[in-house]
Amino acid sequence: MMILPMPMAGAGLFGLALGMMAPVMTLILHFIWGAVLGVMFRMLPAEAVMPA
Numbered sequence: 001m002m003i004l005p006m007p008m009a010g011a012g013l014f015g016l017a018l019g020m021m022a023p024v025m026t027l028i029l030h031f032i033w034g035a036v037l038g039v040m041f042r043m044l045p046a047e048a049v050m051p052a
Contacts, residue, residue: 001026002014002015002023002026
């Protein structure tokens, strides 16, 4: 997303033409997504994660 579509849309590499907040917010949102995914995965029963 940050290497091909953003420059093609005129936003520059990593969206830097939009300002420094574009790549910073993307990184923060990836951290939030990873945390939510980790919490949800942790809540799964052991049988659903590694079936016998």
